[in-house]
Amino acid sequence: MPAYPPECTVTAVIPARGGSKGIPGKNLARVAGVSLVGRAVSACLRARRVTRVVVSTDAEDIAAEARLHGAEVVLRPAELASDTASSESALLHALDAVEERHGEFTDVLLFVQATSPFLATEDIEGVVSAVLDGGADSAFTASPFHGFVWRGVRDGDTPALLYAQGVNHDSAERLRRQDRPEEFLETGAAYAMRARGFRDKGHRFFGNVAAVPVDPARTLEIDDPADLERARAVAPMIGTSAFPTIEDVDAVVLDFDGTQTDDRVWIDAEGRETVVVNRGDGMGISRLRKAGVPVLILSSETNPVVAARARKLGIPVIHGVQSKDVELRKWYETEGIAPERILYAGNDVNDLPCFELVGWPIAVADAHDIVREQARAVTTSCGGYGVVREIAAHLLGKAL
Structure with a gap:
């Protein structure tokens, strides 16, 4: 297969309809304080080779949640959001809409299901790499499997009796695991495929199909309430750090660039800088203030936009400082806060001295690797995509 150029377009589509019957509002259900659709969006946004992330939905509340976490939205018609509508139909509709919107073709289509809450960014990068670099036409996340599979057969004369036939083994010869061929379970979490081939075939599996092994511990697909409860129970043990509650925290201190923004800066012809912030973060700060939690912005930036944002939010700010830890110590000693x-x-290495001072150092999802390693917990949201709102939801123990 021909190699893809470095600038190829990878479009991630997350179908998330609003009409789930098994779990009403399933795609907005929260695991470790973050909605399923939000978790999927954040995992895709962290993938280095994903060009854009799109949520296909028929529900305005899901659309709002998707935008909050940084995704584009394609609203699909009702006939593509029914119980009988296929995922492929939603994918084709989203692909058409995105290509028309951006005026460019998609090289690789990434299909991600929000119902797999523990999908990791490395899994996404694995299936994308299988297509971009490995010569696969399509690829899917797969969990290594070593079990013996049986197919149930019912006798017409005695329908209550379930007979069993071996599927992946000869029931008369039980081979050792190391003597059997490798087998995998399709996790249902992520699929990557050549967009042109998908259009031609109308299905996610075609040509050379690659299975990309993932950690079996993360293989959980939410179909019914029991699955959701199981996900919530095991979340603290599967890559989801425990966040504090309002009982553990007396104050919240926030870095600005890379935490409340996505760390990019727009500069006009006069040299003036502007940044983009998230309205959801304003909501989070407002709720924290109403709960009586002091909030401070602490930034090394001298840009007046930092002070302007603090004024807008009605909270104190310390900015334009060389040593953030020195200023932080002065502040909490003056305020009498332990x-x-x-x-x-925070998100970058200049936040590490502050991490050493406080009891709850929190890194944003796309923070520097060293910062993530030093953090007590890591948000699901990337900088500028609702980090503060997510933190506030954890602290207050409720959706915001």
């Missing part, structure tokens, strides 16, 4: 009861959220 440092072990401070939550500090």
